[in-house]
Amino acid sequence: MQNENATIYDIASDAGVSIATVSRVLRGETNVSPATREKVQAAIDRHNYRPSSIARGMISKTTHSLGIVLPKLLNPHYAMIFSGAYEEARKMGYSMSLFPWSSIDTRAYDPATMLVERRLDGVIVCVEYLSPDHDGQVLAALRELKRFMPVVLIGCVPPWYDFPAVSNNDAAMMRQIVAYLVSLGHEKIAFIGGVQEDKDPLRRDEGYMEGLRGARLPYTGSYRVYGKGTAEAGETALGNMLDGLKPEYWPTAVIALNDLVAMGCQAAARKRGLDMPGQLSIVGCDDLFCAPYLCPPLTSINTHQQRTGARAVQLLISGEDKKETVEWELIERGSCARVIRDQ
Amino acid sequence: MQNENATIYDIASDAGVSIATVSRVLRGETNVSPATREKVQAAIDRHNYRPSSIARGMISKTTHSLGIVLPKLLNPHYAMIFSGAYEEARKMGYSMSLFPWSSIDTRAYDPATMLVERRLDGVIVCVEYLSPDHDGQVLAALRELKRFMPVVLIGCVPPWYDFPAVSNNDAAMMRQIVAYLVSLGHEKIAFIGGVQEDKDPLRRDEGYMEGLRGARLPYTGSYRVYGKGTAEAGETALGNMLDGLKPEYWPTAVIALNDLVAMGCQAAARKRGLDMPGQLSIVGCDDLFCAPYLCPPLTSINTHQQRTGARAVQLLISGEDKKETVEWELIERGSCARVIRDQ
DNA sequence: GCCCGTGATGTAAGCGCTATCATTATACAA
DNA sequence: TTGTATAATGATAGCGCTTACATCACGGGC
Numbered sequence: 001m002q003n004e005n006a007t008i009y010d011i012a013s014d015a016g017v018s019i020a021t022v023s024r025v026l027r028g029e030t031n032v033s034p035a036t037r038e039k040v041q042a043a044i045d046r047h048n049y050r051p052s053s054i055a056r057g058m059i060s061k062t063t064h065s066l067g068i069v070l071p072k073l074l075n076p077h078y079a080m081i082f083s084g085a086y087e088e089a090r091k092m093g094y095s096m097s098l099f100p101w102s103s104i105d106t107r108a109y110d111p112a113t114m115l116v117e118r119r120l121d122g123v124i125v126c127v128e129y130l131s132p133d134h135d136g137q138v139l140a141a142l143r144e145l146k147r148f149m150p151v152v153l154i155g156c157v158p159p160w161y162d163f164p165a166v167s168n169n170d171a172a173m174m175r176q177i178v179a180y181l182v183s184l185g186h187e188k189i190a191f192i193g194g195v196q197e198d199k200d201p202l203r204r205d206e207g208y209m210e211g212l213r214g215a216r217l218p219y220t221g222s223y224r225v226y227g228k229g230t231a232e233a234g235e236t237a238l239g240n241m242l243d244g245l246k247p248e249y250w251p252t253a254v255i256a257l258n259d260l261v262a263m264g265c266q267a268a269a270r271k272r273g274l275d276m277p278g279q280l281s282i283v284g285c286d287d288l289f290c291a292p293y294l295c296p297p298l299t300s301i302n303t304h305q306q307r308t309g310a311r312a313v314q315l316l317i318s319g320e321d322k323k324e325t326v327e328w329e330l331i332e333r334g335s336c337a338r339v340i341r342d343q
Numbered sequence: 344m345q346n347e348n349a350t351i352y353d354i355a356s357d358a359g360v361s362i363a364t365v366s367r368v369l370r371g372e373t374n375v376s377p378a379t380r381e382k383v384q385a386a387i388d389r390h391n392y393r394p395s396s397i398a399r400g401m402i403s404k405t406t407h408s409l410g411i412v413l414p415k416l417l418n419p420h421y422a423m424i425f426s427g428a429y430e431e432a433r434k435m436g437y438s439m440s441l442f443p444w445s446s447i448d449t450r451a452y453d454p455a456t457m458l459v460e461r462r463l464d465g466v467i468v469c470v471e472y473l474s475p476d477h478d479g480q481v482l483a484a485l486r487e488l489k490r491f492m493p494v495v496l497i498g499c500v501p502p503w504y505d506f507p508a509v510s511n512n513d514a515a516m517m518r519q520i521v522a523y524l525v526s527l528g529h530e531k532i533a534f535i536g537g538v539q540e541d542k543d544p545l546r547r548d549e550g551y552m553e554g555l556r557g558a559r560l561p562y563t564g565s566y567r568v569y570g571k572g573t574a575e576a577g578e579t580a581l582g583n584m585l586d587g588l589k590p591e592y593w594p595t596a597v598i599a600l601n602d603l604v605a606m607g608c609q610a611a612a613r614k615r616g617l618d619m620p621g622q623l624s625i626v627g628c629d630d631l632f633c634a635p636y637l638c639p640p641l642t643s644i645n646t647h648q649q650r651t652g653a654r655a656v657q658l659l660i661s662g663e664d665k666k667e668t669v670e671w672e673l674i675e676r677g678s679c680a681r682v683i684r685d686q
Numbered sequence: 687g688c689c690c691g692t693g694a695t696g697t698a699a700g701c702g703c704t705a706t707c708a709t710t711a712t713a714c715a716a
Numbered sequence: 717t718t719g720t721a722t723a724a725t726g727a728t729a730g731c732g733c734t735t736a737c738a739t740c741a742c743g744g745g746c
Binding site: 687688689690691692693694695696697698699700701702703704705706707708709710711712713714715716 | 717718719720721722723724725726727728729730731732733734735736737738739740741742743744745746
């Protein structure tokens with residue numbers, strides 16, 4: 001059924017030369033006579049022969065395949081990172097395989113057996129926020145992994161992680177969003193983050209707080225809440241906030257961790273009869289493909305995740321050990337309105 | 344910097360045994376004395392040794408890695424298929440790497456060099472609709488690929504493709520949607536397909552037509568249009584249809600190729616001031632995560648793409664050569680309304 | 687005392703390549 | 717003629733494993 005894969009010996013004997021000569025032709029060496037080259041090439045074509053990268057890998061100790069570890073492919077955020085990384089890898093002649101986050105985050109003896117056994121040439125790990133005790137565990141696993149292959153991190157990378165990494169300047173992003181909302185006249189600006197802790201390693205909270213301070217706005221504790229980063233969590237988070245406050249204290253703007261959360265916020269606001277953007281402005285983050293089709297179309301931060309993924313691959317292959325940030329862009333759609341002052 | 348990967352020789356000499364004995368321990372053979380086993384295991388632990396799956400693959404002629412070929416990861420439809428396939432592969436101990444559609448669809452000599460050189464244990468190919476002449480080219484490429492490794496197809500698989508495959512019964516799906524809309528009183532039902540041709544291999548057109556016939560509704564040519572399957576294409580397609588018809592002939596319901604197209608339809612209808620679902624009902628397909636958050640929340644067909652991907656992996660590994668269909672489910676949300684008859 | 691089965695271990699071939707070195711054949715200078 | 721540089725090609729040793737097959741020590745049956 002499947003045709004027995006031809007080997008270099010088959011080609012050699014078919015062409016009447018030694019395997020060394022076939023190898024020379026395969027690798028495009030010059031010291032082969034034209035006549036021989038032609039004979040060999042004909043045999044290769046005849047058998048539809050492709051040299052085994054496995055066998056080549058035995059010698060070169062390189063597999064030309066990379067890995068990417070991420071928590072959840074179905075989250076479009078990660079899908080975009082993957083897509084960018086994978087395209088770049090392909091351009092550089094590498095294949096890319098996906099591994100579950102659990103292959104890193106485990107209490108088992110060797111946290112990365114699959115990756116190490118496969119002798120990948122490198123791996124990109126997308127790090128999510130982790131509680132402090134869990135954090136130590138993961139950091140140890142990452143360091144262990146690094147002993148076997150180059151590792152580049154993406155995402156929520158605390159400053160004390162000694163790894164090359166690509167991420168956004170989250171604090172600066174937050175500051176920009178606050179400033180943008182302030183410029184529209186907002187003063188009651190809520191923040192729905194993704195981390196339960198008081199301070200996340202991304203410093204998004206801090207960026208939010210700094211933004212408020214910069215605008216000389218008071219900080220209101222009940223405007224800062226956290227969720228799991230899903231649409232449901234966003235709906236719950238904003239819903240609880242609204243239900244817990246008298247309408248006159250309702251925020252006029254919400255900064256959402258990401259577009260999923262923003263979608264949930266829209267749902268929560270709609271259920272409570274709020275006019276958007278009239279009574280509530282929302283800013284998301286990630287700029288998902290559906291953002292323009294929400295009601296109202298969602299203003300969001302395009303964080304260039306594909307570029308992030310691509311850049312991570314470049315660092316991985318070049319071996320540069322540095323932390324980089326990528327630019328972002330505020331995409332204005334219809335979800336933020338100027339505040340009408342009370343008469 | 345990276346620690347030199349230990350080999351079986353290192354372990355053997357460290358434990359004071361032969362490599363054969365180490366190999367026995369690694370593979371859990373029973374004919375090793377407990378004392379020796381312990382010594383060897385200790386050496387393995389000491390070196391953090393992981394046997395090279397590359398070297399193993401040389402012997403077993405199996406890589407325990409699968410490939411998936413798809414046109415565009417960023418399309419959430421394919422992301423879901425990938426996710427399902429990859430999870431299943433992982434469960435069975437296989438890794439999964441992604442390859443671009445172009446590695447199959449090319450005029451170059453060998454259409455699948457990357458796949459073949461990597462000696463994958465099998466590959467899943469997600470097939471999109473192809474124009475007839477292009478179709479022949481791709482079919483040839485697929486057949487060629489099949490000579491080297493097992494291939495399972497997903498998606499738009501014409502009946503004359505001699506490959507194991509997993510797909511939906513698209514025609515039946517369409518019939519169900521038409522019946523559903525008819526049950527709500529709709530008579531002017533439009534269809535926005537993804538294929539320019541008169542008949543696509545999925546027979547979605549045909550399902551649509553049969554549905555109309557089944558309900559004894561007349562077929563109106565201008566209600567059947569085609570697009571590229573994107574949101575923009577959907578917006579253009581419905582927009583052109585509406586602009587080309589007097590309002591009294593406007594359809595009261597639209598069946599969209601997928602949720603992306605449906606999103607575009609919503610935008611087109613909104614721009615023209617149509618009330619949804621009052622004046623226009625829309626049914627999508629794929630049940631994307633954002634469907635519940637659109638305005639109105641989109642009624643859609645959940646085609647269980649993750650299950651499709653998983654099933655394809657099972658066929659691939661088991662080697663069963665059959666074509667299967669997976670079930671689907673109509674998810675009612677708010678985008679379809681009962682028609683109010685003219686008085 | 688000798689033979690042989692048995693369990694534990696070692697030896698070595700080989701998977702399909704690359705890379706090093708050895709071996710030719712050819713040409714040209716001494 | 718002989719020596720020697722040069723180009724083309726072949727022979728072969730691994731890469732890190734698995735897997736026959738060989739070896740060896742030990743013990744029981746005769």
